[in-house]
Amino acid sequence: MLRLGDVARMLGVNFLTVKGWVRNQKLRAINIPGTRFWRIPESELAKFVSPATLKALKGGRTFRLSEVARMLNLSVPTLRRWVTEGKVAGYRIGQKVWRIPESEVRRILGDDALYQRLLQRIRK
Numbered sequence: 001m002l003r004l005g006d007v008a009r010m011l012g013v014n015f016l017t018v019k020g021w022v023r024n025q026k027l028r029a030i031n032i033p034g035t036r037f038w039r040i041p042e043s044e045l046a047k048f049v050s051p052a053t054l055k056a057l058k059g060g061r062t063f064r065l066s067e068v069a070r071m072l073n074l075s076v077p078t079l080r081r082w083v084t085e086g087k088v089a090g091y092r093i094g095q096k097v098w099r100i101p102e103s104e105v106r107r108i109l110g111d112d113a114l115y116q117r118l119l120q121r122i123r124k
Contacts, residue, residue, distance in 0.1 A: 065098050089101065
């Protein structure tokens, strides 16, 4: 059983986003009796995102489309199109949220030193 905050960190979204998914019944959660706390079974999270996505998200860091677009000097719509066309590996979480695994960013850039410089650039 996962807390809402744990799921938010795992998926790289805000806590309130996960709370909204639960409230709108897009993601099933269990209310702990006598409290206002909610827990999400891992089986329900696996239904919400594909098993491959869940495995990739547990495997390491992911980036938002905007972060990768800034690294690559692309527009977000172009990068989103590349993901949907399969040119770049990315994962959809929910209806609007996309994530790109760190391994894919490294593959695109091909140079670890370049990756480190660009990572500093998006942190500014």
